[in-house]
Every structure is written in C-alpha cells, then in structure tokens.
Amino acid sequence: MTRILVLGGTGWLGAEIVRAALAEGADVTCLARGESGTVPDGARHVRADRRELSAYDTVLDNWDEVIELASDPALVRPALDALAPLARHWTLVSSVSVYARNDEPGADESAALVSCDDLGEYPAAKVAAEQASALALSDRLLVARPGLIVGPGDPSDRFGYWPARFGRSGPVLVPETDGRYVQVIDVADLAAWIAAAAAAGTTGFFNAVGEAYPFRDVIDHLKTASASDLELVAVNDEALRAAGVNYWAGPRSLPLWLPREDTAFARRDGSAFRAAGGTLRPLADTIARVREDEFSRGLFRQRRSGLTPDEEAAVLGAPR
Numbered sequence: 512m513t514r515i516l517v518l519g520g521t522g523w524l525g526a527e528i529v530r531a532a533l534a535e536g537a538d539v540t541c542l543a544r545g546e547s548g549t550v551p552d553g554a555r556h557v558r559a560d561r562r563e564l565s566a567y568d569t570v571l572d573n574w575d576e577v578i579e580l581a582s583d584p585a586l587v588r589p590a591l592d593a594l595a596p597l598a599r600h601w602t603l604v605s606s607v608s609v610y611a612r613n614d615e616p617g618a619d620e621s622a623a624l625v626s627c628d629d630l631g632e633y634p635a636a637k638v639a640a641e642q643a644s645a646l647a648l649s650d651r652l653l654v655a656r657p658g659l660i661v662g663p664g665d666p667s668d669r670f671g672y673w674p675a676r677f678g679r680s681g682p683v684l685v686p687e688t689d690g691r692y693v694q695v696i697d698v699a700d701l702a703a704w705i706a707a708a709a710a711a712g713t714t715g716f717f718n719a720v721g722e723a724y725p726f727r728d729v730i731d732h733l734k735t736a737s738a739s740d741l742e743l744v745a746v747n748d749e750a751l752r753a754a755g756v757n758y759w760a761g762p763r764s765l766p767l768w769l770p771r772e773d774t775a776f777a778r779r780d781g782s783a784f785r786a787a788g789g790t791l792r793p794l795a796d797t798i799a800r801v802r803e804d805e806f807s808r809g810l811f812r813q814r815r816s817g818l819t820p821d822e823e824a825a826v827l828g829a830p831r
C-alpha cells in the first residue's frame with residue numbers, strides 16, 4: 512500500500528487531496544497542528560507545530576510520497592532537511608503567483624519568476640519553497656502551480672460570490688467584461704490530479720490551471736445556472752475604482768475582476784498539466800457545485816470577498 516505523508520491536510524485543499532489519496536487506496540498520515548481544521552476520516556493525524564525543532568521526530572520514516580502545502584520558508588526548509596532523504600517522491604503545492612509578469616497571454620512554466628527578495632510576500636515565499644525543494648529533491652519533485660482554486664467550501668469566498676449573487680434578485684453589478692478572462696480549477700479536479708500524479712511518480716513543474724474562459728461566457732453560465740433574467744449593469748473600471756471597489760478579492764471587491772494590465776494572470780498555459788493527466792470538469796459543473804454550497808450556507812451571509820448587497824446598491828446608485 513502506498514504510504515503518503517501530507518504536510519498539512521487540515522486546510523481546504525489539503526483535506527481534499529487526502530480524500531483523493533484515500534480513494535486511491537493509499538495509507539495517509541497528516542502532520543499539522545489541527546488549527547485549520549480536522550483531518551479527513553481514514554487518515555492518521557500526527558499533531559505537531561512545524562516551528563518546533565522536534566516537529567518531524569515521529570514521522571522520520573521512509574515515505575512513498577510527501578505532499579507539502581505550506582509556503583512559509585520557516586516551515587518548508589526544516590521539512591526538507593528532515594524528510595527529503597526519506598521520500599521516494601515529493602509534491603510541492605506552489606502557485607501561479609510565482610510568475611513575475613501577468614501580461615503575457617498563454618505563458619507556460621518557463622516564464623520568469625518573481626525574485627526572492629521579500630520572503631514575507633507570498634509569491635517570493637513560494638519561489639523560495641520551489642527552489643529549496645528542487646535543490647533537495649531534484650528529479651524526485653513535482654511542483655504543482657495552481658491558478659485560482661474554486662469549489663464548495665472555498666475559504667476565500669472569491670468565486671462563490673458570483674453564483675451567490677446570481678441567486679439573489681435585483682440588478683447585478685458587473686465589470687466591463689470585454690478582453691477579460693476567468694481561469695479557475697475545481698478543487699476536486701486539482702486534488703484528484705495531485706493524488707494521481709503522486710502515485711504515478713510524475714515530476715517537473717506544472718501550471719495546474721483550468722480553461723481560460725472569457726468573463727462574458729462565465730456570466731452567461733451563471734445566468735443559465737440560476738435560470739434567471741437578472742439585469743446586468745456593467746460599470747467601467749474608472750467608476751468602480753472611484754466608488755472604492757477593489758479588484759480580485761477581499762472586502763468591497765468584485766471578485767475575479769483584474770486590472771487590465773494583469774489580464775493574462777487568467778490566461779496561463781495549462782497544456783502540460785493536461786498532457787500529464789490533468790482533467791477538467793465543465794465550468795457548468797463547478798458552478799452547480801458552488802451554487803449548491805452557497806445556497807446551503809446562505810446567500811446573505813458575511814463573506815471574505817465581494818460586495819455586500821448594500822455596497823452593490825450604493826455603487827449602482829452612484830452617479831456615473
């Protein structure tokens with residue numbers, strides 16, 4: 512039986528990877544504090560704080576696979592020191608945020624990376640994690656660079672804003688969509704690929720990204736899914752910014768809306784991922800899954816990303 516050590520497994524993606532690996536018949540151990548959540552049923556939980564020197568003492572064993580979900584170099588490096596010699600294969604979950612430029616549509620894995628000057632910044636920390644892992648593991652390493660991960664339970668509340676918004680009534684504020692794209696990967700597709708690629712011993716660097724859909728097509732899918740004929744009100748970038756609406760994510764944002772100069776962030780090349788067995792469910796399936804989740808959690812709940820109904824109404828009512 513394949514023995515897998517997941518460094519994490521209590522977070523949203525990590526738990527999904529654990530479930531995918533268990534479904535493939537693997538024996539899974541998760542090393543985490545347990546602060547982010549619980550380990551899925553069927554996996555073993557070794558409780559440890561990876562900032563402690565003794566964190567890895569109880570897992571110093573030969574592993575078929577180690578899957579690393581952390582970004583912080585203070586966690587990543589000691590794990591490599593302790594476990595890289597003991598692992599047959601290692602998967603690092605990185606991010607497309609490692610890339611220096613977001614203005615080259617179709618850029619592949621050879622695109623330039625950000626510099627590692629400030630490891631407190633997420634992209635630099637991910638690059639440092641990639642470099643340290645490559646040094647320690649060379650041809651035993653798989654680096655998955657996911658784009659925006661979406662699906663039921665997404666703690667960032669980004670993609671879910673839209674199915675939830677189309678579930679409510681009233682005119683819908685949207686950005687101008689021409690020339691804009693949305694590129695997401697369903698958490699279940701990503702987890703299934705990571706579990707399968709680990710089992711197959713796949714190595715190298717992969718943009719784990721979905722198809723790049725024109726933003727307009729995503730809106731059409733959302734309308735179809737909600738079977739609604741809601742009025743759409745497109746507001747230009749200048750007016751949205753003047754009204755204090757933020758790009759991409761977080762409070763008072765229009766999620767997935769990117770500055771024009773960063774449009775290619777949502778147009779990365781995913782052909783290597785698909786050639787390595789990555790499969791992508793239709794966008795309509797992901798929307799249906801997220802819509803069901805949003806309805807069950809409540810369409811008016813407090814969110815980490817998006818406009819509240821009052822904020823949206825205020826922007827729509829503002830002179831433009």
Ligand SMILES: NC(=O)c1ccc[n+]([C@@H]2O[C@H](COP(=O)([O-])OP(=O)(O)OC[C@H]3O[C@@H](n4cnc5c(N)ncnc54)[C@H](OP(=O)(O)O)[C@@H]3O)[C@@H](O)[C@H]2O)c1
Nearest residue numbers: 519520521522523524525543544545546547561580606660
């Ligand atoms: N969301 C996206 O769209 C997106 C896009 C690209 C890449 N990613 C990457 O996808 C991954 C997401 O992972 P995730 O959802 O499973 O969760 P996560 O919130 O990123 O947490 C990672 C894991 O690290 C553990 N951890 C943190 N500090 C620790 C410590 N001091 N000691 C021991 N364990 C510690 C956490 O467990 P405990 O807190 O329980 O200890 C958790 O299980 C990350 O690598 C992220 O960078 C995300």
